[in-house]
Structures are given as structure tokens and as C-alpha cells.
Amino acid sequence: MIQKFDAIEKEAVAAMEEKQNNDIPQIYVGCATCGNATGAQSVVQTIKNKLDKENVTAEIKEVGCIGMCFAEVLVDVIKPGRPRISYQDVTPEKAEEIIDSYILNDDHRPDLALGFFGEGGPEDIEQIDTGDVFKNQQRVILKNCGVIDPENINEYIARGGYKGLAEALEMKQEEIIGVLKDSGLRGRGGAGFPAGRKWESCLKPQADQKYVICNADEGDPGAFMDRSVLEGDPHSVIEGMIIAGYTIGSSKGYFYVRAEYPLAINRLRKALAQAREKNLLGENILGTGFDFDLEIFQGAGAFVCGESTALVMSIEGNRGWPKPLPRPRTTEQGLWDKPTLLNNVKTFSVVPQILSKGADWFKSIGTEGSPGTAVFALTGTINRSGLIEVPMGIELKKIIYEVGGGILNDRKFKAVQTGGPSGGCLPEDKLHLSVDFDTLVEAGSMMGSGGMVVIDETTCMVDVARYFLDFTFEESCGQCVPCRQGTQQMLEVLNDICEGRGREGDIEHLLELGDSIIKSSICGLGQTAPNPVLSTVQYFRDEYEAHIRDHACPALVCKNLIVFTIDEEKCTACGRCRKACPVEAISGEKKVPHKIDQSKCTKCGICFQECPERFSAVVRLTGKENLAAAARGRLSDV
Amino acid sequence: MFKVTINGLDIEVEKGTTVFEAAEKAGIYIPTLCHHPDLPTFGGCRVCMVDADGKIVTACRAPVTDGMVVKTDTEEVSKVRLSNVELLLASHNKDCQSCTRNNSCRLQEVSAFVGINQERMRQIRRSVEPVKPDDSNPFFHRDFTRCILCGICIRTCQEINGVAAIDFAFRGFHTKVSVLGDKPIKDSHCESCGECLVRCPTGALYLSRPETPEREVESVCTYCGVGCGIKLGVRGDRVVHVEGNRDNEVNRGDLCVKGRFGFDFINHPERLKTPLIKKDGIFVEASWDEALDFVADKMSDIKSKHGADALGGISSARCSSEETYLFQKIFRALGTNNVDHCARL
Numbered sequence: 001m002i003q004k005f006d007a008i009e010k011e012a013v014a015a016m017e018e019k020q021n022n023d024i025p026q027i028y029v030g031c032a033t034c035g036n037a038t039g040a041q042s043v044v045q046t047i048k049n050k051l052d053k054e055n056v057t058a059e060i061k062e063v064g065c066i067g068m069c070f071a072e073v074l075v076d077v078i079k080p081g082r083p084r085i086s087y088q089d090v091t092p093e094k095a096e097e098i099i100d101s102y103i104l105n106d107d108h109r110p111d112l113a114l115g116f117f118g119e120g121g122p123e124d125i126e127q128i129d130t131g132d133v134f135k136n137q138q139r140v141i142l143k144n145c146g147v148i149d150p151e152n153i154n155e156y157i158a159r160g161g162y163k164g165l166a167e168a169l170e171m172k173q174e175e176i177i178g179v180l181k182d183s184g185l186r187g188r189g190g191a192g193f194p195a196g197r198k199w200e201s202c203l204k205p206q207a208d209q210k211y212v213i214c215n216a217d218e219g220d221p222g223a224f225m226d227r228s229v230l231e232g233d234p235h236s237v238i239e240g241m242i243i244a245g246y247t248i249g250s251s252k253g254y255f256y257v258r259a260e261y262p263l264a265i266n267r268l269r270k271a272l273a274q275a276r277e278k279n280l281l282g283e284n285i286l287g288t289g290f291d292f293d294l295e296i297f298q299g300a301g302a303f304v305c306g307e308s309t310a311l312v313m314s315i316e317g318n319r320g321w322p323k324p325l326p327r328p329r330t331t332e333q334g335l336w337d338k339p340t341l342l343n344n345v346k347t348f349s350v351v352p353q354i355l356s357k358g359a360d361w362f363k364s365i366g367t368e369g370s371p372g373t374a375v376f377a378l379t380g381t382i383n384r385s386g387l388i389e390v391p392m393g394i395e396l397k398k399i400i401y402e403v404g405g406g407i408l409n410d411r412k413f414k415a416v417q418t419g420g421p422s423g424g425c426l427p428e429d430k431l432h433l434s435v436d437f438d439t440l441v442e443a444g445s446m447m448g449s450g451g452m453v454v455i456d457e458t459t460c461m462v463d464v465a466r467y468f469l470d471f472t473f474e475e476s477c478g479q480c481v482p483c484r485q486g487t488q489q490m491l492e493v494l495n496d497i498c499e500g501r502g503r504e505g506d507i508e509h510l511l512e513l514g515d516s517i518i519k520s521s522i523c524g525l526g527q528t529a530p531n532p533v534l535s536t537v538q539y540f541r542d543e544y545e546a547h548i549r550d551h552a553c554p555a556l557v558c559k560n561l562i563v564f565t566i567d568e569e570k571c572t573a574c575g576r577c578r579k580a581c582p583v584e585a586i587s588g589e590k591k592v593p594h595k596i597d598q599s600k601c602t603k604c605g606i607c608f609q610e611c612p613e614r615f616s617a618v619v620r621l622t623g624k625e626n627l628a629a630a631a632r633g634r635l636s637d638v
Numbered sequence: 639m640f641k642v643t644i645n646g647l648d649i650e651v652e653k654g655t656t657v658f659e660a661a662e663k664a665g666i667y668i669p670t671l672c673h674h675p676d677l678p679t680f681g682g683c684r685v686c687m688v689d690a691d692g693k694i695v696t697a698c699r700a701p702v703t704d705g706m707v708v709k710t711d712t713e714e715v716s717k718v719r720l721s722n723v724e725l726l727l728a729s730h731n732k733d734c735q736s737c738t739r740n741n742s743c744r745l746q747e748v749s750a751f752v753g754i755n756q757e758r759m760r761q762i763r764r765s766v767e768p769v770k771p772d773d774s775n776p777f778f779h780r781d782f783t784r785c786i787l788c789g790i791c792i793r794t795c796q797e798i799n800g801v802a803a804i805d806f807a808f809r810g811f812h813t814k815v816s817v818l819g820d821k822p823i824k825d826s827h828c829e830s831c832g833e834c835l836v837r838c839p840t841g842a843l844y845l846s847r848p849e850t851p852e853r854e855v856e857s858v859c860t861y862c863g864v865g866c867g868i869k870l871g872v873r874g875d876r877v878v879h880v881e882g883n884r885d886n887e888v889n890r891g892d893l894c895v896k897g898r899f900g901f902d903f904i905n906h907p908e909r910l911k912t913p914l915i916k917k918d919g920i921f922v923e924a925s926w927d928e929a930l931d932f933v934a935d936k937m938s939d940i941k942s943k944h945g946a947d948a949l950g951g952i953s954s955a956r957c958s959s960e961e962t963y964l965f966q967k968i969f970r971a972l973g974t975n976n977v978d979h980c981a982r983l
Contacts, residue, residue: 231647291661301810320804324681478787478806478813482681482718485725488811492763509761516721519694520684 005258012157025058028076032065032231038072064232065148067387083121088114144230153274153547157234164352168363183359184371189344192437193307202331202341204247212253213342219303220420230264234271240348245292259298303475322523366392370436376436380454381408397431412457419448422528425537430620445537459555461540466494468532483526486517499560502548563630568593570617576605598630658697669748670789673698731783737841744839749921761762777899784844791834830895849878859897865958888910946973955981
């Protein structure tokens with residue numbers, strides 16, 4: 001091991017040990033964007049004030065996201081010699097209570113606690129790391145997120161950070177590529193291209209300059225994996241990029257981060273400065289003579305700039321348009337026509353661990369074809385939404401029902417959407433499928449970069465397809481006809497179907513369009529844009545047909561196809577719906593069942609929500625007959 | 639040389655040839671909307687797609703490989719081409735009769751080739767955003783409802799005229815060809831050379847005063863010494879149109895704003911058609927012989943009285959290079975080097 005690194009490591013470990021031996025409580029507050037959005041910063045302030053007031057010394061750490069977004073704001077307390085206790089849904093008031101009860105006294109407040117990590121915790125609260133949320137998870141990429149202070153490089157180093165770099169610097173470039181190839185690591189950006197092969201094809205070309213680019217242009221709706229890694233563990237990505245620079249013979253790298261990620265950019269900046277200070281980045285790294293530096297390039301938020309050639313165009317100052325085929329490979333002629341290695345945040349962040357722990361360790365996780373772990377942003381109508389990391393090959397079912405805790409309000413599962421706007425929706429009978437790069441593609445969806453949206457019975461699948469199409473329609477760059485005009489055409493047809501103007505033949509029209517768009521679009525955005533439509537037609541064709549033929553939305557979602565009415569027999573004339581109606585469409589007096597004037601009703605659904613569940617007097621109807629009766633003002637005839 | 643088979647026809651082409659060029663050589667038509675032989679390829683219209691060794695590629699960009707088998711008319715190719723043309727038509731102004739490019743429109747030509755089917759078009763949702771044409775430029779206007787975003791005008795402005803006054807703006811379906819700041823084109827640094835207009839495959843760029851000529855007369859532009867070859871379009875005894883002569887070595891069809899649009903003077907009632915000699919303080923029309931005699935007499939007179947260096951000649955910028963050459967010859971023959979040119983003043 002490089003001597004210079006030994007000293008750095010010792011210093012970091014000593015600094016950490018000193019803290020632990022301090023005999024003061026440590027308080028972790030989840031301060032990633034997710035935490036901050038739920039009020040983590042005011043919790044931090046309250047804790048600081050309270051500790052000052054009580055004259056208590058404690059260490060407060062603003063950590064990244066541990067993934068339990070459903071429980072934010074999360075505050076964890078480690079008292080000397082005790083396990084880490086996690087408190088959920090913490091408000092400033094609750095934070096004061098926790099300090100009063102647990103830090104000043106010894107009541108760990110089971111009523112506020114989510115549980116504890118490790119062993120030997122109080123019996124009246126749950127052990128989190130062996131519980132449902134974590135038992136199926138395997139934290140590799142996220143191992144430091146929510147654990148270390150991302151703004152303190154020593155914490156990263158003390159947990160094995162930069163060891164991979166120190167080892168890599170003593171290896172031959174081909175050896176590093178050999179380890180990567182052997183590990184079977186596939187790019188985490190979505191396509192799953194073997195990373196070792198990509199690095200190798202970038203090592204080969206001779207050039208006076210090569211570049212390393214980290215693609216952090218995460219833009220799928222509902223995806224926040226890359227952001228969480230950058231906010232929670234920026235050094236892991238930096239380390240991976242330095243290793244990449246050394247391996248391919250590059251002295252310059254770029255982070256392409258969207259400007260909508262200010263916290264990630266801020267933490268990256270600080271991390272880069274700290275790495276430079278420790279001589280892990282910059283000139284003559286660790287005295288080996290290897291120069292490498294990183295720059296942050298802020299993207300303006302175009303989804304298409306996540307496509308490698310569009311991203312390169314964007315850094316070059318051009319319009320972010322993908323380059324049409326045939327074109328030189330980015331690894332041979334990328335940024336400013338120089339060989340360029342471009343990988344996703346998660347790909348870079350896992351490389352240091354592969355180098356320090358070995359290819360066999362990595363291969364022991366996941367499946368043969370897709371080794372390692374998959375990070376998902378699990379969202380939708382699910383009990384425990386959040387950021388999860390599971391071994392590849394896990395069944396979808398396990399993710400949804402065990403890690404995610406099942407469907408919200410015990411409703412019925414309908415579909416799971418993976419791969420964001422490029423992916424597809426899988427129905428219940430596909431839940432036995434395992435999560436890896438190849439299986440999901442075969443089923444008509446894809447891994448993508450890691451968005452996973454759970455959809456229940458109250459969601460209309462045509463509307464879901466429309467939602468994603470609307471996204472790709474807005475984000476299409478406009479260069480090629482099939483994507484520019486085709487997504488617009490598909491969206492128009494879906495709008496028509498959802499609004500009762502669907503025509504016979506529309507489903508076939510959508511399928512034909514989809515086929516042509518996939519075959520003739522320039523880049524991956526267009527080539528995958530029809531997937532949400534094609535997969536919903538494949539698995540939920542009956543819903544499309546109901547919309548078109550019967551003007552019926554089976555999930556009772558599409559506004560133009562439903563009417564709200566009040567069941568006279570169930571209505572107790574409580575007046576709640578009448579008072580809540582924003583357009584005064586509901587009439588009725590005390591003890592007289594209420595009525596909805598269909599000509600005034602805007603179908604906002606407030607009356608439906610207001611009507612107490614024990615009455616359930618406001619009902620939604622759909623279908624041609626009901627719509628026609630409502631239009632005639634004689635819904636009661638039906 | 640590479641051997642390529644296109645639709646069963648064997649041809650030999652040089653390495654680096656595109657499939658499109660190879661097909662052209664074999665006399666096979668491949669429809670395209672964004673490709674132009676004067677310009678670098680774009681590859682955005684996706685209409686020139688063909689099957690090359692079993693893969694669907696854009697003929698305009700794909701280079702041939704030795705032994706490549708190209709099929710331009712498979713079911714898959716036809717479907718993709720048809721779909722992309724249908725999609726363009728869905729947002730295209732369909733009032734062809736009022737379009738200046740009716741019957742000379744590439745979109746019409748390609749539509750006819752791929753075989754637009756009214757039955758299928760009925761399934762397609764039409765959406766043409768009603769946008770007012772940009773009529774700020776006195777010579778040509780821009781109709782966005784007829785633009786197919788092929789980018790030919792943009793590449794022309796960058797690659798041929800080197801001005802880059804226009805580029806794509808906005809994104810996706812909202813993409814449009816725009817000047818900086820989406821202003822009217824007269825507020826840009828557009829030089830109105832009209833090269834974009836000539837290459838526009840549809841009626842998106844059109845002449846503000848279009849008139850179809852009855853016949854064509856080859857000529858040379860009289861505006862400057864370059865002497866660009868032009869074709870004058872004549873209707874009756876009026877010049878109604880000017881086009882660059884692509885066969886002319888000097889300009890290969892390119893023209894500037896004056897040569898292309900500045901032809902009003904030809905039919906102007908105040909245009910001088912004879913020399914004028916001032917008699918008793920008033921300019922009077924004269925014949926060429928009369929005028930030349932008058933000038934020759936005066937010059938001989940001055941030379942004999944004051945010597946040759948009392949003479950001097952200033953040539954016009956509207957003379958061709960050859961005329962300017964002859965002009966200086968005359969003066970040197972007269973014995974003086976006092977020759978100059980108005981463009982230097």
C-alpha cells in the first residue's frame with residue numbers, strides 16, 4: 001500500500017476514534033434533499049438550540065438519506081455504549097422531547113422510536129436492520145448513505161474509503177480492467193453495458209487527452225437514486241472516477257449534474273476540495289505522479305442530456321442533441337473528439353469497493369448475468385416508500401410486499417412501473433420475475449436507472465401511459481420525426497381515449513406508431529418512449545377497450561368518463577359534501593338527501609373524499625349510459 | 639472499390655460512399671426530406687430508412703461496406719417510412735393550392751412515393767398550430783405551418799453563407815427554426831441571400847412576390863465584378879425571377895441578396911437605357927456612337943493640351959472583372975496610370 005495513503009488513513013481513523021472515545025452522544029439527522037424537504041433543517045436548528053440551552057455537549061451529524069423516506073425526518077441517537085436508536089417523523093417539538101427524555105434522562109421513548117440498529121437495543125422497540133425494511137436489502141452502493149457525514153472526508157476514509165484508489169494506483173491499468181471484467185459489473189445507467197469492456201475500449205485509443213464523465217443527469221419522474229448517492233456519499237463517486245482516470249490514462253473528469261440538484265452540487269464541491277487537500281485529487285496524486293482533476297458541469301435539466309452523446313454535446317456548449325448513427329463511439333471520440341469514458345453515478349461509486357474487496361466478492365452478490373445490487377427509488381401507492389438497495393435477482397414481489405410493506409391502505413395491487421418513461425408496467429402475474437437487466441426487458445419493461453413506481457387498483461392504466469408519454473413528449477429533443485411527432489401523436493390519441501373521444505382502431509394505431517418510433521428514432525429516448533404504452537396495451541388492453549368502446553374508465557379516474565352522484569338511500573344529509581363543493585353544485589337541506597347538479601359539477605372529487613366512509617353515499621359512475629344520463633340531467637334513471 | 643447489391647442490382651462504389659449515394663448511382667430512388675447534396679447530412683427526417691444487411695439504417699448517413707446487401711422496399715422499411723411521412727403531414731398545413739411550392743414540393747413528392755392512404759390518415763390526429771407567418775423580410779417570408787424541421791435552411795446558413803443567422807430553438811414538438819431571441823428575421827443578422835429559400839424542400843420559406851416565369855434566359859449578374867451566372871425568369875417582357883445558375887463555374891448557383899432579389903431596376907420606368915450628354919445644362923439622350931465620339935474628342939483634346947497624366951478613369955463596381963481589366967488597359971494605352979475604382983473610394 002502506498003505509504004502516503006497509510007498516513008492519511010491513520011489520521012482519519014484516529015480522528016474518528018477520538019470522537020467515539022469522547023463519551024458524548026452522537027445525533028444523526030437525515031439531511032438529504034428528502035429530509036430537508038420534510039423540515040430536517042429546522043429540526044437540526046432546534047436540536048442545536050436545545051443542547052445549548054441545556055448545556056449538553058453532543059455531536060450533531062447531518063447525514064445523507066438512509067432510504068426510509070416514509071419516516072422522514074429521521075433523527076438517530078447514539079449514546080455512548082448504546083446502540084443507534086432511530087426516531088421517525090421528527091418535528092422540532094418532538095426533537096426537544098427526545099433530548100429531554102433520552103439524552104438528558106434515560107427514557108428512549110418507544111412511542112417516538114422507529115427502532116434500533118445493531119444488537120442489544122431495548123426490547124420494546126424493533127431492530128431495524130433485521131426487520132422487514134432491511135432484511136432483504138444489501139447495502140453496497142448505499143453503505144455510507146445515512147451513516148457518515150458526507151461533508152467530512154475522514155468519515156469516508158475511516159470506513160474504508162479511498163483504499164480502492166490506493167490499491168488501484170499500485171496496479172497496472174490492464175489489471176484493473178481485468179478485475180472489473182471479472183466482476184461482471186454492468187453499467188447502472190439503465191442499459192447494463194459491461195463496465196470492464198467500456199473501460200477497456202477507452203484505454204486502447206492513443207490520445208493526448210482523455211476524459212472521464214460521470215452522468216448524474218438523473219431525470220426520470222420519481223427517481224432519486226443518483227441524487228441520494230451524491231448527497232449521502234459523494235466521495236465514493238469521486239474515488240471511482242479517479243480510479244477510472246488512472247485506468248484509462250485521463251487527467252480530467254467532469255460531473256454532469258443537473259442544476260436542480262443544488263445540495264448534491266454543494267456537497268460535491270466540498271468533497272472535491274477536501275480530496276484535493278488530502279492529495280487524493282489534483283496533481284501528483286499520493287505522490288505517484290498521476291494527475292487527475294474533476295470539474296462540475298451543471299446541466300440545464302433536459303432529460304435527453306442523460307443520453308451520452310447529447311450530454312457530450314451539452315458540455316461542449318452545443319444544443320443537447322444526440323448524435324445520429326452511424327457515429328464514432330464515445331469511448332473513441334467523445335468530448336471534444338477525445339476518448340471519453342462515461343458512466344453512471346452508481347457505477348463509479350461501486351468500483352472502489354470492487355477493487356478493495358475483489359471481483360469474487362462482487363460476483364457473490366446478485367445473479368450470474370447481473371452481479372451486484374440494484375438501487376431503486378421505490379415510490380407510488382406503497383406503505384414504505386424510499387431508497388432501497390437489493391441484490392440483483394430478488395423477486396419483484398419481495399421488494400413490494402416485504403421491503404415496501406405492501407400496498408397503501410390495503411388496496412389491490414395493479415402494476416409496477418420500472419425503468420421510468422423508458423420502461424413499462426408489469427401486472428400481478430409478473431411479480432414472480434426477478435429483478436435484473438435481462439429478465440425485465442423480456443417482460444416488456446426494463447431496469448432503467450432505478451425508478452420503481454407501484455400502482456394500485458385506483459389508478460387508470462391508460463392514464464398512467466398518458467402520464468409517461470406526456471413526459472417524453474415534453475422532453476423529446478425535436479431532432480427526429482418519429483420521436484418529435486410520434487410522441488405527440490401518441491399523446492393526442494391517449495388524450496382522446498382518456499377523454500371519451502377514442503376511436504375504433506386507436507389501439508392498433510398506437511401499436512403501429514410505437515413500432516415505428518422504436519425502429520426509427522435516433523436515440524434511446526425515442527427508441528423507448530412507446531414502452532409505457534406498449535406494455536400497458538399488452539397487459540391491460542381491456543382498460544383501453546373499455547375507454548374506447550364503452551366510454552368507461554374501470555379505475556374511475558378519467559374525469560371525462562366519470563360522473564359523481566349521491567346515493568339517496570345512503571345519504572344522511574350531513575351537508576359535508578355540500579359545504580365542501582367549491583362550485584356549489586350540491587344542493588339539499590337538512591334531512592333531505594343531497595343532489596349534484598351535473599351541469600355545474602367540475603368532477604374535482606372533493607365530495608367523494610368528504611363523504612364519511614361509513615356512509616359512502618357519493619359514488620362515481622362510468623360508461624356511456626351513465627354519462628348520457630348525466631348529460632340529460634337524469635342520472636337517477638340509471 | 640466496394641461491391642454493393644441494392645435491390646438485386648450489383649454496383650461498385652468507392653469506399654466512404656453512403657448507401658444513399660450508392661442507390662443514386664444505381665438509379666434507385668430513395669425518398670428523403672432532410673438530405674441535400676450541398677450540405678452535411680443531418681439524419682433527422684428518418685424517411686430514407688433502408689434495410690442494410692438486415693438492419694434498418696438511414697441511407698443518407700450509413701456508409702456502404704463491402705458486400706453489403708441493401709433492400710429499399712421491404713415491408714418493414716415501407717411501414718417506417720410511411721409512418722414518419724404521415725406524422726409530418728399530421729402537423730403540416732394541408733392547403734397545398736395556396737402554397738407557392740405546390741407541385742414542386744419535396745413533401746408532396748415523398749408522400750406520393752410512400753403512398754399516403756386516406757383511410758389511415760383518418761386515424762391520425764391532426765394538429766397544426768396556427769402561427770402567423772414571419773413577413774418581416776421584404777424578399778421572403780417564413781410560414782411555420784409548412785416547416786418540416788429538416789434543418790436544411792440552418793445548415794445552408796452555416797455551411798454555405800457562413801452567417802448562422804438561424805438555428806433550432808425550443809424543444810420537441812415545440813421546436814422551430816428561429817433567429818436569436820425568436821425575433822422576426824429582419825431583426826437578425828440574416829443577410830437575405832435567399833440560399834435557404836432555394837433549398838427549402840417545402841413552402842415554409844417562400845418569395846414575398848412569387849411569379850412563375852414563362853421562359854428562362856441565361857445571363858451574368860451586373861451587380862459586381864464577381865460576375866455570377868444567373869437565370870432570368872421572364873414573363874412577357876418583364877424579368878420576374880432570378881435564379882443562380884448551378885452550371886456556372888463562378889458561383890455554382892449561389893447568389894447574394896442583390897443578385898437574387900434586386901432585379902426591380904430592370905423593368906423600372908426611370909432606368910437609363912441610353913447614354914446622356916449634357917447640352918445647355920440639360921442631360922439629353924444620345925446614341926452610343928454619339929456618346930463615344932464625344933468622350934474620345936474630349937479626351938484627345940485634354941491629352942494634347944495638358945498631357946496624358948491630366949486624364950484619369952474611375953471604373954464602376956458594377957463592371958465585371960473582365961470589363962475592369964479592359965478599362966485600365968485603355969487608360970494605360972492612353973499613356974496614364976491614373977486608374978481607380980469606385981469600390982476603393
